[in-house]
Amino acid sequence: MNMCLKVVRYHLAQRVMYVAAPWAALAFVFAVNLIIAAVTAPSQDPTKALAVIYVCFFALGILSIGRSLPFGLALGVSRRSYYAGTALFAVALAAADGLALTLLQALERATGRGWGVHLGFFRVSYIFAGPWYLTWLTSFTGLALLFVYGMWFGIVYRRWDIFGLLAFLAAQVTVVLVGAAWHSIGHFFTALSAAGLTGVLAALAAVLLAGGFATIRRITV
Amino acid sequence: MTPAISVAGLTRRYRGQLALDDVTFDIEGASITGLLGRNGAGKTTLLRIIAAQEFASAGRVRVLGASPVQSDAIAGRVVLIREDQTFPELRVCQVLRVASLFYPNWSAELAEALLADFDLPPNRRVRKLSRGMRSAVGMVIGLAARAEVTLFDEPYAGLDPVARQIFYDRLLADYAVHPRTVLISTHLIDEIAGLLERMVVIDRGAIVLDAAADDLRGSVTSVRGPALAVQEFAAGRHTCGRRQLASQESVVVIGALAALDLARARALRLSLEPLSLQQVVIHAAGRPETDVRDRTSA
CATH class of the missing domain: 3.30.70 (Alpha-Beta Plaits)
Structure with a gap:
């Protein structure tokens, strides 16, 4: 069996964490929002609480390196295979969970009046307001992006500790500020469609994936 | 024959410290070698470099004829469970199942028998185990993997004498049937002396004695x-x-x-x-x- 697939199976041994944890968090937040929507006046605004699953994916990305990488290397897995296997796992998990989010959005639409209480939980204006396949594609891309981003954080922390992490954050803030100061870039983003944004996110995910790979190559455990 | 482990001029420098200083030795084929020396002598660093967990500053390392840092060159063929090994958030039985994925020669029977020998609770989370029991998990993996190059870094930190004796007996019995290159770093020299065929003593990063135990x-x-x-x-x-x-x-x-x-x-x-x-x-x-x-x- 291919080494990458073995790494995927290694992560699957922790499936309770990877699969159950984000959905438990989302279910809890959903329940809270459902109750709030039921007792308050109907609102047109989506809750945006859907973000919690993305935050969970970021955390899972960090955890997929943290304690798991040293044991993987102890078993003789190369850094390259570990990284490729983990990224493959991230993409598969994001695709599956993105599909589940799409189904839940369809369900929310089917209930009419948002679960009967005017709750817009899985429908978020602008970004998750298009046809089902765009919802799936955007959810998938977003989840994969956050996971890969978390992986890079985990790798930077393993390699350079807390000061490396701070420098890493500072570098990102600098990049964003420079980008924001550039007038044409700001204009590019304001004119972007939801589908276009998904494309940008996918490109960003690819950049993060490459950055993480460059960082893990000389990591020591 | 290609040596199982071949190290030449290996040097590892950390900021302001020479952890390994021009270390050279070869280990041919199946044998049990003791890697001995004081705390901080460089034993763990040497083992980590052989297992590709660390990089050399200078020198050449070959494991089973290839550079260990080459992609998957040592996958399934080398195992190093360290004294301070970090384990994922898993139960004992899950950790063993994960390890078994990566080793083609993995012996589930041996793992089972060792689990019983060491009284390890299969459903306990590894992180919740005591120090000695965690060491025992490392021993089970190291032995059951039957990897061509088996590295132990102070494998029995915190373990009682009975468990240590079990480890020696099991190692010797399994080695007799499945010979492989075993390199063990330890401080309990008198205990393990009977097992060793060769002793490599390092001090301050340099080899000071390398001789057949006999x-x-x-x-x-x-x-x-x-x-x-x-x-x-x-x-x-x-x-x-x-x-x-x-x-x-x-x-x-x-x-x-x-x-x-x-x-x-x-x-x-x-x-x-x-x-x-x-x-x-x-x-x-x-x-x-x-x-x-x-x-x-x-």
């Missing part, structure tokens, strides 16, 4: 007596660990002594004492004469 057994002698007599007796011999206290001197002579030598020692009124492997290591890894002197008087 050559050292019973052929290393501590010679003590009046300084002049000791110097006369030791002249031209391979010695180490010379210590002087007032007019008395002691020195360790390496190499078997013939009947003639014994007679001469008697005539010179020297006292001879054969050293155990542990004492040999203490002498080998001890500091050179200059700074040993103040320690002997202490």
